[in-house]
Amino acid sequence: MTDTPTFFTVLTPTYNRAGTLHRVYESLSRQTFRDFEWVIVDDGSTDNTHEAVLDWQQRADFPIRYFWQNNQHKKTAFNRGVREARGELIVALDSDDEMPPESLATFKAAWEAIPPARRDSYVAVTGLCARPDGSIVGDRYPQDVFDSTAVDVYFRYRIKGEKFGCMRTDILRKFPFPEDEAGHVLG
Incomplete structure (x- = not known):
C-alpha cells in the first residue's frame, strides 16, 4: 500500500456494523470511477467488523484502509478518517448505505465542471x-x-x-467536528 493520493476518500465511521457494512463494500465494488480509497474508522467495535474488513482487503481492487480506536463517538471517528484521508474530496458513506454505480463519476464530473479558478470558493x-x-x-x-x-x-x-455528496478534504481538516462537546454528526 502506498501513500498515493486519490481523487476521493470514501469515509465510513462504524461501530458494531459488521452485518451491514458489506453493503458499502459491494456498492464501492460497483463504482465505475475507480480513483478512490475506502477509509473505515472502527469506533471500538466488538463484533466481527475487523475480520470482515480483512477479507475485503484481500479481495478488493481498490485500497481499503482500516483504523480501530477505542469507542469515543461518531464525530471523533469521522475526524480521524478526515485526518487519514488521501483523497482531494471526501464522500461520507454510513455503514449501512449504498450508492449507485455512477455516483463517484457524477461527483467528479460536477466538481470538474467548476472552473479551476473558482474551485477555491466551493466547499462541496x-x-x-x-x-x-x-x-x-x-x-x-x-x-x-x-x-x-x-x-x-x-x-x-x-x-x-x-x-x-462530497466535500473538500482540506476544508474538513480546517474545521473538524468539536470532540469535546455533546452533539451528533449528520450523515
Missing part, C-alpha cells in the same frame, strides 16, 4: 438521496445544476430532506 458538490425503490428523499433542488450556499438552500429555498 451535493445531490439527492433516493430510497431503494428510487423515490427521492426530501425536496428536489429548483433545477438540475444548482449553485448555492447552504444558508440559501435551507432558508431562502427551504429545501429539506437528506442530501448526499
Whole structure:
C-alpha cells in the first residue's frame, strides 16, 4: 500500500456494523470511477467488523484502509478518517448505505465542471438521496445544476430532506467536528 493520493476518500465511521457494512463494500465494488480509497474508522467495535474488513482487503481492487480506536463517538471517528484521508474530496458513506454505480463519476464530473479558478470558493458538490425503490428523499433542488450556499438552500429555498455528496478534504481538516462537546454528526 502506498501513500498515493486519490481523487476521493470514501469515509465510513462504524461501530458494531459488521452485518451491514458489506453493503458499502459491494456498492464501492460497483463504482465505475475507480480513483478512490475506502477509509473505515472502527469506533471500538466488538463484533466481527475487523475480520470482515480483512477479507475485503484481500479481495478488493481498490485500497481499503482500516483504523480501530477505542469507542469515543461518531464525530471523533469521522475526524480521524478526515485526518487519514488521501483523497482531494471526501464522500461520507454510513455503514449501512449504498450508492449507485455512477455516483463517484457524477461527483467528479460536477466538481470538474467548476472552473479551476473558482474551485477555491466551493466547499462541496451535493445531490439527492433516493430510497431503494428510487423515490427521492426530501425536496428536489429548483433545477438540475444548482449553485448555492447552504444558508440559501435551507432558508431562502427551504429545501429539506437528506442530501448526499462530497466535500473538500482540506476544508474538513480546517474545521473538524468539536470532540469535546455533546452533539451528533449528520450523515
